[in-house]
Amino acid sequence: MPTNTTTRRVAETNPAYLQVSYHYDVQGCTNAASAGRARAVDGAGRLIDRILSNGAITHYGWDTAGRLTQLKNTTLTGGLVNDIQYSRDLLGNILSQTETNALGQVTGTTTYTYDPEYRLLTADYPGTAFDESFSYDKVGNRKTHTLNGSTQYYNVDAGNRQRQSVNDPDLGDANNRVNQINTTQYRYDPSGYRIQKAAGLTSRYYLEGEHLEAIYDGNGALRDQYLRGTVIDEVVNGYHRDANNVMVNKAIRCADL
Known part of the structure; x- marks a missing residue:
């Protein structure tokens, strides 16, 4: 005191x-x-009890590795409000989460499964509406995510960077390049540069080396053109067709690059 x-x-x-x-x-x-409010901690400094001004207590349980195993709320008189228990594997991944209500009845259990590399494979929640499942490629990039029967597909580039996430399985070619998203199709040259995008309107790309120089429509009419300076990757001016299909000049500012 x-x-x-x-x-x-x-x-x-x-x-x-x-x-x-x-x-x-x-x-x-x-x-x-x-x-x-008052609080109690254990010898390792972990919060054990948090007491609110109305006397309600939140109790925290920990395993020997300092991982949360219980979150329990009680009233001033010790009556149970709710109790959540966690079980874990040897690495600390949560295997199950069980919730108990004020009557001491289990209201739901969520279970999780993992692959040999400890990546999440499934999450089975109470009921079925929000159950999830995941799949991965050989290097661990997420390939699919299924929720309530709807599957999301992911595409990554050669550097394992995510490029697309859509509800369409036909995402990429053998080189992880997007070749179709819904009704939009893409084509590439032998060097891997995109040269065409075809949807309602087709766009064809003209490259000088690795630099985009112009874009043509499906009829071969020039739609956009970029004029480059002497500095590497410098774009100094450009033209594009406006809403009235008139070719207009667009001066390139630093803010546009």
């Missing part, structure tokens, strides 16, 4: 685990007392 220099009580934690602070006037008489 802490005191000040005049040995007056300034704070205490009462039997209900409330942190009570005392305030005094200039004559040394108590003129106010306020109750706040």
